[in-house]
Amino acid sequence: MGKFEIKTDKSGQFRFNLKAGNGQVILSSEAYTTKAACENGIESVKTNSQDDNRFERKTAKNGSPYFNLKASNGQVIGASEMYSSTSAMENGIASVKSNAPGADVEDNS
Template structure:
């Protein structure tokens, strides 16, 4: 049976900055990074992200924003990753688990 993979995409944004996004196998956006100055630093950011979301010290919590949308927050030391907005707490929890599942097995595509 083939392994189900998501994908990371790296795109040039705002003219000269790079950003990566993690997508589930169904195309759902799971996480969008901050901007990086170079392609190399963006790729390094993906490696750091993979390491941090899988670390046993990582803490995950669900927060509600002022618009009553739910977001997951994955924290490992000084690294904090905030997910997309979801209408339900369950959807945010499922997305956080998907991030952890897809982070290590997804291919990287540079657009």
Template sequence: MATGHYELKKSSKGLYHFILKASNGEVILSSEMYASKASAENGIVSVQSNAPHEAQFEVKISSCNRPYFVLRAKNHQVIGTSQIFSSESAAKNGVRSVIKHGSTPHVRDVNA
């Protein structure tokens, strides 16, 4: 059975970020940029612990008037952001996908 996974990446500017991919390979959540690999790894741990809780998600409206969502830690800090969706129902499906795949222990270090 295929499961989701995280990809941990280092940018050309030396910063780190991660993406969460669903079992079909689609990107379902992206992190901010972190100064260190350890900080990005801590961000993954935070997503793993917060993703199962629907109350940690907030659907918002972008500047182009389309929905997206954020995942917040218990301290209300944003730890992941979705893509822009065509409808609120599509955004809610995205939330369900992060709830389903976010607790995965699988992390791929793309730069390793």
């Protein structure tokens, strides 16, 4: 089972990672100024991860595939790591879809 981990960064802002059951980070958030906003971001991931149209598939300058998860307003709410292939990226998207909805939240902030 996946989980969201909330942490604070060096500047005191809040971020979350969605981790798969094996502990691997599959989605990382932007920085939020408040914990409440970060928690709202997590709820947005849970909701929007169920709509394939919310996943923006991209390619980095070095050719590595990655994806962003966007909210209904078009704002990026999470970004993936860089993948070695398109199929690996699609597996990452599938992992977010399956892990996010029921993931617990662990507050390490």
